[in-house]
Amino acid sequence: MDIRYSLHPDHAKSLDTTGLRDNFHVPPLFTAGEMSMTYTHEDRVIIMGICPAATALELPSDVENVTGTSYMLERRELGLINVGGPGSVEVDGQTVALDTQEGLYIGKGARDVSFSSDDAANPAKFYANSAPAHASYPLKKVTIEESSPVTLGAAETNNERTIYRYLHPDVMPTCQLLMGLTKLATGSNWNTFPPHTHDRRMETYFYFDMAPETVVFHFMGTPDETRHLVMRNEEVAISPPWSIHSGAGTGTYSFIWCMAGENQTFEDMDFIAPEDLR
Ligand SMILES: O=C[C@H](O)[C@@H](O)CC(=O)C(=O)O
Ligand SMILES: [Zn+2]
Numbered sequence: 697m698d699i700r701y702s703l704h705p706d707h708a709k710s711l712d713t714t715g716l717r718d719n720f721h722v723p724p725l726f727t728a729g730e731m732s733m734t735y736t737h738e739d740r741v742i743i744m745g746i747c748p749a750a751t752a753l754e755l756p757s758d759v760e761n762v763t764g765t766s767y768m769l770e771r772r773e774l775g776l777i778n779v780g781g782p783g784s785v786e787v788d789g790q791t792v793a794l795d796t797q798e799g800l801y802i803g804k805g806a807r808d809v810s811f812s813s814d815d816a817a818n819p820a821k822f823y824a825n826s827a828p829a830h831a832s833y834p835l836k837k838v839t840i841e842e843s844s845p846v847t848l849g850a851a852e853t854n855n856e857r858t859i860y861r862y863l864h865p866d867v868m869p870t871c872q873l874l875m876g877l878t879k880l881a882t883g884s885n886w887n888t889f890p891p892h893t894h895d896r897r898m899e900t901y902f903y904f905d906m907a908p909e910t911v912v913f914h915f916m917g918t919p920d921e922t923r924h925l926v927m928r929n930e931e932v933a934i935s936p937p938w939s940i941h942s943g944a945g946t947g948t949y950s951f952i953w954c955m956a957g958e959n960q961t962f963e964d965m966d967f968i969a970p971e972d973l974r
Contacts, residue, residue: 697762698722698734705938709921720916721925722932725902726780726821729753731811735762736934738898739827739872739956743932746776746822748783748813755809767807769826773833774802774809775863775875776824777952779904779930783813783820792837794820797877799838799862801870804829821930823902827956829871838862843876854944855889856881865960872956879950887951891915891942891973892965897957899935903927903949910947915940919968940968 703719711719722734725745731753732745746753757767765771776785777799784793787806794800802809813819844866849855861867863875874897878887903912906929914933917923919940925933927943935941937957 697759699762700734700736700934702737702936705918705921709917709923716923716925720934721927722934724928724930725823725932726930728816728819734932736898738934738936741898741900741954741956742826743900743934744822744824744826745930746811746824747780747819748811749816749819752810752812769802769804769806769809771804771828772826773804773829773871773873774824774826775870775873775954776800776822777862777875777877778820778822779952780821781813781815781818783811783822785822786810786812787835790835792835794822794837797840799875801833801836801838801863801868801873803833803835804871805832806835823904823952825873825875825900825954827872831871833869833871836868838867840877843867849884849886849889851881851883853886854884855886856884857887861962864962870960872960873954874960874962875952875954877950877952880948885945886942888942890967890970891919891940892967893919893938893940894957894965895937896959896964897955898937899941899953899955901933901935901941901943902930902952903943904930904952905948905950906945907947910945910949912943912945912949914943919972920974922973
C-alpha cells in the first residue's frame with residue numbers, strides 16, 4: 697500500500713514538481729487483475745482502483761497492519777463508481793450487478809467483499825474511496841438517474857457542468873463519505889471554477905474518460921500560493937482541506953470527487969474570488 701502523509705501548507709508551497717507529485721498525485725489506478733490502494737492521512741481516506749479480470753478480487757482482510765482491524769471495513773465505509781465494463785460486487789453473499797457509471801455504498805461491518813468483471817476483455821473498473829465510519833448504514837446501489845444532480849457554470853465562462861451526487865444525504869445516509877461524478881458540457885473545460893476550499897473536508901479528484909494525449913492542469917495550493925499537477929487518464933489528485941481543487945483540460949474529461957471530514961454539507965464551500973488568486 698502506498699502511504700501519503702499530511703503536509704502543512706507552508707511546507708507544500710516549497711515543493712518542486714516531483715515533491716508535489718510524490719505527495720498529492722496518485723499514478724494510474726487500474727491494472728487488469730489488480731487492486732491498487734493508496735492511504736492518505738488526510739482524514740484517513742483509502743483510494744482504490746479495483747480492476748478484476750478472469751478471477752474475482754477480494755478486499756484484503758489484513759490491510760498490512762494499516763487499519764489495525766481484523767478486516768478492512770470493520771470500522772470503515774466504502775463508496776465506489778464503476779468506470780469500466782459491466783461487473784458485480786458481492787457483499788457478504790449479496791451480489792450487486794454494476795454497469796458503467798453505476799455506484800455502490802458499502803457500510804461498516806461488511807466482511808467478505810469481492811469484485812468481478814462480466815468479461816475479462818472489457819473489465820470493470822471500480823474506483824473506490826473508503827473512510828473511517830462510526831455506524832453501519834445499508835448497502836445501496838445508485839444509478840446516475842438516482843443521483844442528485846446540480847448544474848453549475850455557463851458556456852460563456854467555459855465551465856458549464858453537471859455534478860451528479862451519488863453519495864449524498866438526499867440519496868442515502870453515510871457516516872462521512874460524499875461522492876459524485878462531474879461531467880462537463882461540450883466546449884467547457886474548466887471544473888470547479890471559481891475555486892473553493894473547505895477546511896472542514898478533504899477531497900480526492902479522479903480524472904477519467906480522457907484520450908491519451910489529453911492532460912488536465914489540476915490547480916492546488918492555498919489561494920495565494922497556487923501550484924498545479926499535470927493529470928492524465930485515471931489518475932488521482934489528493935486535495936488537503938486547505939487546498940483549492942480546480943482544473944482545466946486540453947480535451948474532454950470527467951472526474952469523480954469524494955470527500956470526508958467534519959460535515960456532509962455539500963454547499964459548505966469557501967469560494968475564492970478569481971482576483972484573489974496568486
Ligand atoms: O466540494 C465540491 C467538489 O469540489 C466538487 O463537487 C466540485 C465539482 O465537481 C465542480 O464544481 O465541478
Ligand atoms: Zn470541493
